[in-house]
Amino acid sequence: MMLRAIFFFCCESMTIKAAREKRMAQPSALKKVSDTIWELPKSYKAGMLVPARVYATEKLIKEMDDGVFEQVSNVACLPGIVNYAMCMPDGHWGYGFPIGGVAAMDPEKGVISPGGIGFDINCGMRLVRTNLTYDEVKPRLKELVDAMFYRIPSGVGSTGMLRLSHDEFRTMTEEGSRWCLKKGYAWSEDIEFTEEQGCFKGAKASKVSQRAIERGFDQVGTLGSGNHYCEIQVAKPENVFDAECARAFGFTLPDQVAIMFHCGSRGFGHQVATDYLQLFLKVMESKYNIKVLDRELSCAPFNSPEGQAYFAAMKCAANMAFVNRQMILHALRQVFSEVFRRSPEDLGMSMVYDVTHNTAKLETHIVKGKPRELLVHRKGATRAYGPGMEGLPAKYRETGQPVIIGGSMETGSYLLAGLSTGGEAFYTTAHGSGRTMSRHQAKKMYRGTKLQHDMEERGIYVRSVTWGGLAEEAGAAYKQIDEVVEATELAGLSKRVLKLTPIGNIKG
Amino acid sequence: MPYRYLDEIATADVAFEATGKDLEEVFASAAEATTHVMIEEPERLERKQKVDVKLSNEKADMLLFNFLGEFIYYKDAKKLLLRVDEIRITEGDSGYSLEAALSGEELDPKKHPLGADVKAVTLHMFRLERTQEGWRATAILDI
16 A cells, blocks of 8 residues: 555646646647637547636736636536536636636536635635725825734634634525625625525524534634635726626725725634545545545545535535625624724715636536536636526626626726626636735845835835735736736626726734 | 645645645644635744544555644634644554644734635545655645
């Protein structure tokens, strides 16, 4: 057993070496399908069941790291995959799936894979508008950001504002945002403007380990660290691309201020993923005879006891993430209300929308002209429903779904809208700008203290728990967000509504 | 406890390579690399609280995966940052068993400048291999 194990490890070692040597190389088999679609045919790799497609402009595809091509073609080998394994324009090297990976599976013949969802289940974005303008916020900006920094816990080991028993936490994970409404932490309209109305139905806390609960029960209402942040932003008139749509999304004032934040299911979701990754590894080959090209793609048939248990546990983590973002919104409303001495209602602090990134959902899509139920994995990718689609709030029926794309803290973010032309990608678009520089490299190149000073000179006031963490998130460590959103628009996945410019930011 | 972070592997996360003359040492090095991602200067952690860990697994690499998971669990569930005091790994008919004495203290950002929160150990390119000098582990931590 030992000898075989060592041989396996040596093979992996060679893979890493090869990966290092050809890090930015595009595979020669990559074919251009259109200006924004690039395809690896089934013949690219033994075991591919469908072709792999990457959505990108020519410039973005040239800059894409080779891990994307390896990983998206590995995904194309998963049992039950329908049409294509896909990667969005902000795609980059992940684990198992690339970040930006999308795969729809047949629920009867296909698998569910934690690697296609990510450890941070329902990591997502929420955008809240105000009726304040930049001129009104500017004199109170430091006060606001400082108050946000103290009120919204962030960083390693931070605990949230709620003290819940394990039983209450379990109930909360089954109810999602509705639990917040019941407890007075949400407005009823918040539920309507949250993807899945803030609750993945069918969540079963009995499928979650005690360890996962212990890791997450006191983290509700915390940001976390890494690329998680909460940002005050301005919609400048020159950055409005579609005025009609912007109005429908509640942006009616010049230099209107909004708040965007990014966080997920914290230690709870991370443990749910870790638990099932290991369970699937045990049963995948021995019980279901499934072989994968990367252990991080460990999976189980969706229609199996293990697959269904993970689906129900994943929903609990997704619901916890909705509650996490709802509690942060509750804190933000309190902070703004205290600083401006006006009620949150009077400040017009309504949600634009809340989108999920790391999930698997049962959705109906048209395949070969017929509606078909599919299990759609999106890892670091956003659902982007087009106008008229079911599941959208009545207010957005004509505009399509708001899509919130977080950029780096220096360069800005976007509000987009889903399009009716996104069907081929199962109505999915990008989720952010995507990193181009490793965290360690960014820390070597930038000093957190200097970055904070330089950003303040440019009108962006930043607070961070760690200087190193701040340096890791420097704008230059990310792809150009303008190019990413332009690529999604050219590909017909989502259209630009407006760009938001950062003025204040807190991060873990 | 030798370890180094690998820039060229993980773009958005943190990859490291840890080495040791035997399994015990490589496990301890990998644990230290994990804790060091979460705080600066882990060597300044005082031995205020002790935790005993017992684990077993058919495979040595999955034993390491579980062992590193303990450090992430204690960070979230108990706010404890830990280092390895003693560790013993034995190989039997049904695989590997580990007994470790860990110690450390509660996370205090004033005392220990924070690093990045580690979400999970990933299995992507995760490996434990014999080398001429002993053992080498490579892991990618999700940040």
